Amino acid sequence: MTKNEAIKMIKVLKNTYPDATCSLDFTTPFEIVVAVMLSAQCTDERVNKVTPALFKRCKTVKDFANIDIQDLENLIRSCGFYKNKAKNIKLCAKQVLENFDGKVPQTMNELLTLSGVGRKSANVILLEAFGIAEGIAVDTHAKRISNKIGLSNQTDPEKIEQDLLKIFPNEYLKDVNHLFVWHGRNTCIARKPLCEECTIKDYCEYFRQTNTY
Numbered sequence: 001m002t003k004n005e006a007i008k009m010i011k012v013l014k015n016t017y018p019d020a021t022c023s024l025d026f027t028t029p030f031e032i033v034v035a036v037m038l039s040a041q042c043t044d045e046r047v048n049k050v051t052p053a054l055f056k057r058c059k060t061v062k063d064f065a066n067i068d069i070q071d072l073e074n075l076i077r078s079c080g081f082y083k084n085k086a087k088n089i090k091l092c093a094k095q096v097l098e099n100f101d102g103k104v105p106q107t108m109n110e111l112l113t114l115s116g117v118g119r120k121s122a123n124v125i126l127l128e129a130f131g132i133a134e135g136i137a138v139d140t141h142a143k144r145i146s147n148k149i150g151l152s153n154q155t156d157p158e159k160i161e162q163d164l165l166k167i168f169p170n171e172y173l174k175d176v177n178h179l180f181v182w183h184g185r186n187t188c189i190a191r192k193p194l195c196e197e198c199t200i201k202d203y204c205e206y207f208r209q210t211n212t213y
Helices: 004-015 028-037 044-057 061-066 069-079 084-097 119-130 140-151 155-165 170-185 205-210
Strands: none
Touching: 004 170, 028 044, 028 061, 028 084, 028 119, 061 084, 061 205, 069 084, 119 155, 119 170, 140 155, 140 170, 140 205
């Protein structure tokens, strides 16, 4: 796909999903850090049901660092993998306090030093907390869409991201992050993609291959 075609495709998706934004609820940079951690192997809808009580209990980074681990586990239990997530949240909070004066860092390299934060999470945090789009968060939706459309034949998220960064100009990275998630949830569904309803099927390799006559 050429860059011009990629831009046209993104513009079509923007018309299809004009309200595409992050669906995780948060009010502070550290709250989005926590919400992103909780969203691993869990739906954003479930996370948004858990975080109101959690954020009411823990209002600051220091609160997260000091909360009893069992209390934290109980608050996030329904998000799955709660023991590991609770451990990462507490350690991450301590790292932010000790290494970054209590403020969530605003660079990829610094974010990657935090417990529980990988490249995908860091991309989300940079975009949602600070409006910085220097990469693309390759979640399950972005991976599936990239492979089906033919934007990348890689399976590793970081390799897919590098392929996407070669195609999409920097000014469109913010849009790609949100639009791929919305398109994956609403149209390019994992179990049964709604190809006939898809507004970008003309750009899709999978559609061409499965609709040859």
